[in-house]
Amino acid sequence: MELLQTQNRHSIIVPQEEIVVGTNKAFIEANTLEVSLSHLKTDCTIPVFSKDNECTISHQEFIGTAYDCAKSIFSDYAVSMPEVRVSHIVKGRIPSAIGKPVKELKEHEKTIYYERMMFKIEIPDVYEMINGNLVKLTLGGVRAYNQENLYSKKTFEKFKFFIGFQNMVCCNMCVTSDGYVGEMRVGSLEDLKKQILEAIGSYQMQYHLESMKALTKHKLSERQFAQLIGRCRLYNYLPKKEKVEILPFLLNDGQINNVARAYYEDDSFCREDNGDITLWNFFNLLTSSNKSSYIDTFLDRSLNAHEITQALSNSLNNRTSVWYLN
Structure with a gap:
């Protein structure tokens, strides 16, 4: 096996x-x-x-x-x-x-x-x-x-x-x-x-292990992180025609706010001195914020956190476009 x-x-x-x-x-x-x-x-x-x-x-x-x-x-x-x-x-x-x-x-x-x-x-x-x-x-x-x-x-x-x-x-x-x-x-x-x-x-x-290790090799600048947070907040309000073509983002507004706060304050996964943040740290900010979800939505949002971060990693690695960083 x-x-x-x-x-x-x-x-x-x-x-x-x-x-x-x-x-x-x-x-x-x-x-x-x-x-x-x-x-x-x-x-x-x-x-x-x-x-x-x-x-x-x-x-x-x-x-x-x-x-x-x-x-x-x-x-x-x-x-x-x-x-x-x-x-x-x-x-x-x-x-x-x-x-x-x-x-x-x-x-x-x-x-x-x-x-x-x-x-x-x-x-x-x-x-x-x-x-x-x-x-x-x-x-x-x-x-x-x-x-x-x-x-x-x-x-x-x-x-x-x-x-x-x-x-x-x-x-x-x-x-x-x-x-x-x-x-x-x-x-x-x-x-x-x-x-x-x-x-x-x-x-x-x-x-799974290799995909998580790869997240440590890519970073978001402060500007990219700010744009990403803004796009995440916009996702739920997109017209249906646009939304169906975009990878869903399942965390709610309160959880997005927690991610933004943790970017500055989290002891383990906050930004670097120059404002950059690795995708590994960003991923853990998402999964940490997800801990406030109810039991019946927790695992779907856990998986979504990985999919969103992996999409960002693929975009940065292949220099391709992704809606959250356009």
Whole structure:
């Protein structure tokens, strides 16, 4: 399998003094809460499809299936325990508590589940250094019940899965197109396992690493950066005829503002003294700003950040035109 043939833990050992150690930040922020697997298993109900009362695939089953796949494929490597974050709590109560005022509810009478969940699993022995930043191989997924029609009969369920790298200095997630499946449609855990294994097997890890390293070789001037930020803000207001011909930009205005602020203030990825900024730093400003996205949009915007930066890199490298820098 190409994933394991192109990498081994000995080929990328880095002297300790070269490793930049980041703070213990979350890989996604927004309104998320970190929870344990045991909490999902013991304290949370599982939604059903209301017309036939069939169970959905639970968050913990998704996580467990991905973890088993990782252990199977990376059998010669350490695999970290999943880190899980959730949002949009859905509250309920047991039948005997119907009609009780909220303030009189006892703990055992309350029920909860989380509408949205994201997790990541690190393969800590597979890592690389890019411009002084330690990046580790990471896989994970997203489940968002708001993208299911729970008022119908059981049908194919939707999941998102990714494998890529996490920049450990800032916990930014780096995702590329061949490492991301935006909609896995599955009918069972077996289907889910099969599609996760296929996604991991098709991931071109070495190509992803090389494309990120190449970002360090190109810089934007202060003028180019200012034009780029302006174009990003203009994108959402373009006429439809023009927009369809341009690579989409998915971050919102508030996130673009954060990128502009971080250009001056970020401790790790700000501009150089002359105003220039490498595409690697710009890419990390995008992925850092993306951490304020909701769980159900996070991975699509992560991929978009890579596509935008790669388009800029191709433009600078080949001296070709791209709308964001015209």
